[in-house]
Structure formats: C-alpha cells, structure tokens
Amino acid sequence: MTEVRNELVKKRYAAERRFKFYGAAALTLTALFLAALLVDVIIKGIPAFHETSVEIDVKVDPADVDPANLPGGNYDKMIKEAFRAEFPEVTGRAEKKALTGLLSTGGADSLRSMVTADPSIIGKTVTVPVLLGDDADLFLKGLLTEQKTVPGKATLHIARLEGEEGFVLTGDTTGEAAEKQLGLTPGDIVRFKGGAVRVTGVQNGYLKADPVLPPDPSVSMLDAGQWDVVSFSVPEANRRINDNQALWLDQLKSEGRVKNSFSWRFFEAGDSREPELAGIRGALIGSLLTVLVALSLALPLGIAAAVYLEEFAPKNKWTDLIEVNINNLAAVPSIIFGLLGLAVFLNFFGLPRSAPLVGGLVLALLVLPTIIIASRAALKAVPPSITEAALGVGASKQQAVFQHVLPLALPGIMTGTILGLARAFGETAPLLMIGMVAFIADIPQGFTSAATVLPVQVFLWSDLPEMAFKAKTAAAIIVLLVVLFALNAVAIYLRKRFERRW
Amino acid sequence: MNAPVHHQTLVTPAHPKALASGQFKVTARDVDVYYGEKQAIKDLSIDIPDRSVSAFIGPSGCGKSTFLRCINRMNDTIPTCRVTGDIKVDGNDIYDPNIDVVQLRAKVGMVFQKPNPFPKSIYENVAYGPRIHGLATNKTELDEIVEKSLRKAGLWEEVKDRLQHPGTGLSGGQQQRLCIARAIAVNPEVILMDEPCSALDPIATARIEELIDELRQNYCIVIVTHSMQQAARVSQLTAFFHLGTLVEYGDTDEMFTAPQEKRTQDYITGRFG
Numbered sequence: 001m002t003e004v005r006n007e008l009v010k011k012r013y014a015a016e017r018r019f020k021f022y023g024a025a026a027l028t029l030t031a032l033f034l035a036a037l038l039v040d041v042i043i044k045g046i047p048a049f050h051e052t053s054v055e056i057d058v059k060v061d062p063a064d065v066d067p068a069n070l071p072g073g074n075y076d077k078m079i080k081e082a083f084r085a086e087f088p089e090v091t092g093r094a095e096k097k098a099l100t101g102l103l104s105t106g107g108a109d110s111l112r113s114m115v116t117a118d119p120s121i122i123g124k125t126v127t128v129p130v131l132l133g134d135d136a137d138l139f140l141k142g143l144l145t146e147q148k149t150v151p152g153k154a155t156l157h158i159a160r161l162e163g164e165e166g167f168v169l170t171g172d173t174t175g176e177a178a179e180k181q182l183g184l185t186p187g188d189i190v191r192f193k194g195g196a197v198r199v200t201g202v203q204n205g206y207l208k209a210d211p212v213l214p215p216d217p218s219v220s221m222l223d224a225g226q227w228d229v230v231s232f233s234v235p236e237a238n239r240r241i242n243d244n245q246a247l248w249l250d251q252l253k254s255e256g257r258v259k260n261s262f263s264w265r266f267f268e269a270g271d272s273r274e275p276e277l278a279g280i281r282g283a284l285i286g287s288l289l290t291v292l293v294a295l296s297l298a299l300p301l302g303i304a305a306a307v308y309l310e311e312f313a314p315k316n317k318w319t320d321l322i323e324v325n326i327n328n329l330a331a332v333p334s335i336i337f338g339l340l341g342l343a344v345f346l347n348f349f350g351l352p353r354s355a356p357l358v359g360g361l362v363l364a365l366l367v368l369p370t371i372i373i374a375s376r377a378a379l380k381a382v383p384p385s386i387t388e389a390a391l392g393v394g395a396s397k398q399q400a401v402f403q404h405v406l407p408l409a410l411p412g413i414m415t416g417t418i419l420g421l422a423r424a425f426g427e428t429a430p431l432l433m434i435g436m437v438a439f440i441a442d443i444p445q446g447f448t449s450a451a452t453v454l455p456v457q458v459f460l461w462s463d464l465p466e467m468a469f470k471a472k473t474a475a476a477i478i479v480l481l482v483v484l485f486a487l488n489a490v491a492i493y494l495r496k497r498f499e500r501r502w
Numbered sequence: 503m504n505a506p507v508h509h510q511t512l513v514t515p516a517h518p519k520a521l522a523s524g525q526f527k528v529t530a531r532d533v534d535v536y537y538g539e540k541q542a543i544k545d546l547s548i549d550i551p552d553r554s555v556s557a558f559i560g561p562s563g564c565g566k567s568t569f570l571r572c573i574n575r576m577n578d579t580i581p582t583c584r585v586t587g588d589i590k591v592d593g594n595d596i597y598d599p600n601i602d603v604v605q606l607r608a609k610v611g612m613v614f615q616k617p618n619p620f621p622k623s624i625y626e627n628v629a630y631g632p633r634i635h636g637l638a639t640n641k642t643e644l645d646e647i648v649e650k651s652l653r654k655a656g657l658w659e660e661v662k663d664r665l666q667h668p669g670t671g672l673s674g675g676q677q678q679r680l681c682i683a684r685a686i687a688v689n690p691e692v693i694l695m696d697e698p699c700s701a702l703d704p705i706a707t708a709r710i711e712e713l714i715d716e717l718r719q720n721y722c723i724v725i726v727t728h729s730m731q732q733a734a735r736v737s738q739l740t741a742f743f744h745l746g747t748l749v750e751y752g753d754t755d756e757m758f759t760a761p762q763e764k765r766t767q768d769y770i771t772g773r774f775g
Contacts, residue, residue: 383618386621390630392574394634396604
C-alpha cells in the first residue's frame with residue numbers, strides 16, 4: 001500500500017516539475033525573441049537619431065542676398081562655391097558634381113537661418129555647419145563600408161606611365177614581387193600627400209595603378225610612413241560613395257571639421273524624399289490628432305453604452321444579441337473597419353481623404369467594442385453592496401450609478417480605454433483604406449488636413465530603397481514603441497493608484 | 503404541507519402600549535413573494551408596532567430577509583422577483599404604482615449584513631442622504647445633521663476629529679455604526695437591519711445592540727438575526743419564519759419561554775435550523 005502511494009506521490013511531483021520546466025522554457029524563449037527584436041531595432045535605429053554635418057567657411061555674398069527678402073537668397077550657390085573652394089584640385093565637371101553631391105540638398109538651410117536671424121553677417125565670412133547627404137552620413141557612421149587605413153611599411157616608388165593616365169608602383173628592391181613588398185592588393189588605395197591612386201592589377205613584379213585624386217607630378221618616391229593604404233570592405237561599384245568621395249570625407253574628418261550631433265531635425269521635420277531631411281513630426285502630430293478624435297468619440301459613447309447595458313438595460317434576448325455582437329465586433333479584422341470608413345465617411349458623407357478626422361472616426365469604431373467590454377467588466381467589478389447602500393438611503397438608480405458605481409469603476413474603465421487607445425495608436429490597416437498612406441511632407445495643421453500616422457510612416461519608410469531610410473524606419477519604430485510603452489505605463493499606474501479592495 | 507396560518511391575532515398581547523394605541527407602523531396582508539418560479543414567501547401577514555424592535559428569526563432560506571427587503575422595496579433590484587399582497591407603511595400601500603420608491607426608502611432606511619460604507623470620507627457617507635433629499639439648505643445645517651446622526655449612532659466621539667478620513671478605514675463595528683448613522687441621517691421612521699452583527703466580533707456586537715436599544719425610543723426597528731440570544735436581548739417582539747411562512751409572531755419573552763407552536767419550540771431549543 002505505502003509503496004503504491006509513494007509511487008503516486010513521486011509521479012505527482014515529477015509531473016509538477018515537468019510543468020514548471022515547460023513554463024520556464026516557454027517564458028525564456030519569448031523573452032529571448034523579444035530581446036532580439038528590441039536589440040535589433042535599437043541598434044538599427046540609433047544612427048537615425050544622429051546627423052552629420054561639415055563645417056564650411058562661407059563668405060556671405062551681398063550679391064546673392066536681397067536684404068528685403070532674406071530667406072530667398074541663393075544660399076545654395078554660396079555653400080557649394082565655398083565647399084568647392086576647399087578642394088581646389090578638383091577640376092573635372094563630374095568630380096565637382098561628386099564633391100557637392102556629398103552635401104544635403106537641404107544643406108543651405110543652416111546658412112539661411114543664420115542670415116535671417118542676424119543680417120549683419122552679410123558680406124562677412126562665417127563658419128556654417130552644413131548638413132551632409134544621406135550617403136556621406138552613412139559612410140561616416142561606418143554603415144556603408146568598413147574602412148581600413150594602414151601606414152605604408154616600405155619605400156614606395158611611383159612613376160607615371162608614358163602617354164597614359166596610369167601609374168606604376170614598385171618597391172625598393174627589384175626581383176621580389178612589389179605587391180608583397182608593399183603589402184598592397186588590387187583595389188587598395190595608396191594615399192599620399194597631394195594625391196591618391198588605386199591599385200588596379202599586378203604585372204611582372206610591379207603594380208599598376210589609376211589616379212583617384214590627381215597626384216602632384218613631382219612626387220616620385222615616398223618613404224615608409226609618408227603614405228597610407230586605404231582599403232574598403234565593399235567594392236566601389238557596390239557602394240553609393242565612390243573612392244574620391246570617401247577620400248574627401250576622410251580628409252574632412254581628419255581635419256576635425258565633421259560634426260556628429262543629435263538630430264533634432266528628426267523630431268522637428270515632416271516627411272521628405274531625402275532621408276537626411278525626413279522627420280517624424282508630421283506622423284506624430286497626425287497620430288495625436290487621429291487618436292484625439294478617436295478618444296473624444298469612443299470614450300463617451302463607450303462608457304454610455306456600457307453603463308446602459310450593465311446597469312439599466314432589461315435582460316432579454318435583444319440585449320443578449322447586442323452583447324454577443326459587441327463581442328463579435330471586437331474580433332472583426334481592422335481592415336474591415338477601414339473599408340467601412342471608406343464607404344461611409346468618404347464616399348457617402350464626402351469627408352476629406354487622408355484626414356485625421358476620418359482616421360479618428362474609423363479608429364473610434366475600432367476601439368469602441370474594446371472600451372465597452374472593458375467598461376462593463378469594470379462596472380461589474382463594483383460590489384453590489386455599494387449600489388444597495390445608495391438605494392438604501394433613497395438614492396435613485398441613476399444617482400446610485402453615476403455618484404457611486406461609475407466613479408469606482410472609472411480606474412478600470414480608464415485602463416481599458418488606454419489599452420484600446422494603444423491599439424488604435426498602432427493600427428495601420430484601416431488607415432490605408434482611407435488614404436492616410438500618402439506621402440505628406442507638411443506637418444498637419446488641423447483635423448481635416450492631409451496627414452499620416454506613425455505606424456503608417458514606418459510602413460512607408462520601410463518600402464523605400466534608400467539605405468538611410470532603413471535606419472529611419474527603425475528609429476520611427478522606437479518612437480512608436482516608446483509612445484505605446486508610455487501609454488501602457490499610464491494604464492498600469494492608474495490601475496495601481498486607484499485600485500480599491502473591498 | 504404545513505397547516506395554513508390563521509391570523510385573527512397577528513400580534514399576541516405583546517406590546518401593550520403599541521396595541522393600546524393601535525399604532526401599527528408596518529402591516530402586511532397575504533403577501534406572496536416569488537423568485538421566478540420559486541415561491542419564497544407564502545401568504546404572510548403581520549402587524550409591526552412603532553417604537554419597538556421586532557426580530558425575525560428562522561433557519562437559512564426561510565424568507566425572513568426576503569420579507570425584510572420587501573418593506574423598503576429593495577427587492578425591486580432583483581429582476582425576477584415578484585411581490586403580491588398588501589404591504590402598508592403608515593397605512594399607505596408601498597406597492598401602489600403612485601408611490602415614489604425613493605421617498606419610501608428615505609422613510610424606511612436599511613442597514614445591511616456586511617458594513618458597506620461608501621469609499622468616501624466619514625462626513626460624505628453621512629451627508630450623502632440629506633444632500634440628495636435636500637434636507638439641508640446650507641453647510642451649517644448639513645454639519646448639524648451629520649453630527650446629530652453620528653451622535654445618535656454613538657460614533658461621534660470616536661470620529662469627530664477625523665471626519666474627512668475614509669469611512670472604509672474604520673473598524674468593522676465602527677463601519678456598521680457609520681452605516682446606521684447614514685440611515686438615520688435622512689430621518690427615517692422605520693429602520694430595517696439585515697443581520698447587522700453577523701460580520702462583527704462580540705464587543706462590537708454588544709455596542710450595536712446597545713445602540714439598537716437606544717434607537718427603539720424613536721424608530722420602528724425590524725432586525726433579521728441568526729442569533730436567538732441576540733433576538734432575546736434586543737427585541738420586544740419576535741417572529742419565527744419557517745419555509746416561507748410566518749409560523750409565530752409575538753412577545754419575545756413569551757416566545758422563548760412558552761412558544762405556542764411546536765416548530766418554534768423545536769427551533770429555539772436547537773432541534774433543527
């Protein structure tokens with residue numbers, strides 16, 4: 001008897017241990033996936049919160065600025081001319097274009113705002129931080145290619161090929177392969193004072209090279225230490241910055257003129273086709289306006305519906321039917337609500353397309369069932385003794401509900417509402433149907449101006465081919481997550497703060 | 503089946519003063535109460551005199567609480583509950599469609615089994631009733647009502663320095679006295695108490711019982727209790743309920759010493775229930 005019983009007890013404990021293990025394993029797996037996701041998003045998104053600019057000394061040419069129309073001056077030209085003047089050796093048309101192509105198309109904005117703020121600098125030379133383009137920015141952040149710079153180890157002889165563009169590189173001694181002697185492989189760039197050449201191939205113990213930055217013709221021999229070997233992990237053809245541009249940026253960086261700063265622009269600008277100019281303010285404001293409309297509609301309607309159904313409605317098959325269908329509505333895919341919004345609000349009522357007003361209406365419909373269900377649960381959780389106490393001193397049903405039950409249910413209702421709003425905040429599909437998916441560069445000014453919302457902005461950016469938008473996508477996801485976590489934190493705080501026990 | 507109860511004498515010569523003046527505060531005739539299909543009270547008739555304590559005793563499920571809750575129509579909140587017959591307070595049929603249930607409940611106050619103060623301050627708990635009934639025109643009057651009610655409930659000395667503290671922070675016995683103060687504050691004439699001491703310790707119970715005895719001077723009190731000792735201690739009249747019928751109603755002392763019905767005797771001597 002006792003043996004059988006011991007056997008049973010052992011089995012029971014084993015089953016309990018197994019179950020605990022399964023639970024812990026499932027939890028660990030989930031935590032790992034979540035951590036991997038978060039780490040990935042954060043690592044990819046962090047670079048988008050920084051921007052790179054280069055300091056250029058610009059002479060503010062009075063000829064290009066009309067004092068009566070300060071913002072209309074030709075600052076772009078001034079910036080470009082000043083930048084070209086920094087590299088006098090660049091002469092070819094294509095090279096000049098490549099050089100100014102490093103700057104952002106919005107690079108002149110900083111000069112414009114400086115002059116507008118202080119017109120007295122017209123005619124003077126000022127140091128202006130000029131925003132770099134997205135490719136230059138990524139290169140300097142090390143996201144385009146890895147760059148390795150090694151000082152030259154041996155004496156390098158450099159000779160110009162007769163009648164050709166190319167050069168020949170050899171080491172000190174002949175007979176031994178120059179490539180081994182110098183530590184160079186095809187694709188490497190040899191950089192020395194006043195120029196740079198790219199190794200193209202090996203021939204009979206010497207190295208052939210093409211010019212990258214035209215070298216000083218007088219240079220024919222360089223000692224060890226006078227030259228560098230620069231190599232990139234990604235071949236030139238596969239990257240958006242060519243070798244010339246990379247070397248220019250390298251030079252600017254070594255001169256300490258490249259500044260990396262926090263990108264307030266990301267939070268202050270609307271969308272843009274240029275990644276370095278694109279920001280999330282438009283989407284953030286659009287989200288806020290949309291959610292505001294959704295909240296101001298869904299909250300009163302939801303609470304009123306819940307109070308009526310829970311406290312006043314007669315319990316019959318009609319209210320049962322309504323209850324079942326509210327639960328069904330909570331499970332309807334959100335895109336269906338988008339179609340409903342398209343058919344009713346846009347086509348029938350003729351409300352403006354892409355507007356936060358319509359988005360809010362659709363999201364209100366979407367979260368209404370959630371709010372009703374949460375509010376009913378909160379109302380149900382208030383003990384009937386409170387209602388009885390109120391009725392017992394002669395309060396009417398309505399007084400009992402509105403003066404006693406509802407205030408006690410409010411924290412629960414608020415929690416449910418905030419969680420519903422968090423869902424609305426992260427909703428994309430229904431907004432696609434009503435046109436909030438357009439490219440909108442302007443920050444929305446009101447409930448009827450065209451807007452987009454944060455999750456849709458993530459969707460839009462994730463679709464774009466520019467590398468820099470990948471970081472922007474991740475950064476927008478971070479902002480979205482921060483907002484959602486903040487909403488959930490508020491919900492938890494409300495629950496803890498006003499929780500009552502009876 | 504139980505033999506039908508005849509009620510030529512609804513009250514045995516119990517409360518001579520009340521009987522002499524014919525002051526019956528609550529009268530019921532042929533009351534039947536149904537919860538859906540189930541009949542909870544059968545053919546009940548009773549006369550309850552003013553300025554006295556009547557105790558309802560009986561085993562669980564005998565209908566004593568159900569009848570109590572009929573007197574201020576608290577059963578209205580249960581959708582399946584149906585009441586037939588006449589219940590009159592001061593001669594007015596309280597199930598008359600013209601009767602305002604809110605006014606009725608102000609006149610017939612109630613104290614519940616579990617202390618259920620509102621989760622508000624002590625002051626607000628007492629002031630709520632007078633405020634919704636417009637019994638005070640200004641703050642001073644309201645303060646007076648609150649103080650008077652708390653004094654009557656014997657709670658004033660204990661809470662006068664912390665009127666703004668939450669009512670739920672008081673001890674169980676104090677909470678129940680707060681609930682009594684809350685009921686008194688709207689000037690009721692009848693106070694219904696549904697097992698008011700069942701959640702309290704003996705000391706708090708004794709305090710409430712003293713209070714009930716004091717309140718008897720001014721109110722008609724009906725108390726449901728499971729404790730026969732309590733019924734014997736606080737009440738002048740006792741009603742014994744069994745299986746939805748009123749078996750016997752009469753003077754408490756006589757009921758506990760010489761009950762007229764066998765079932766009453768069996769119950770009070772502990773043979774069932």
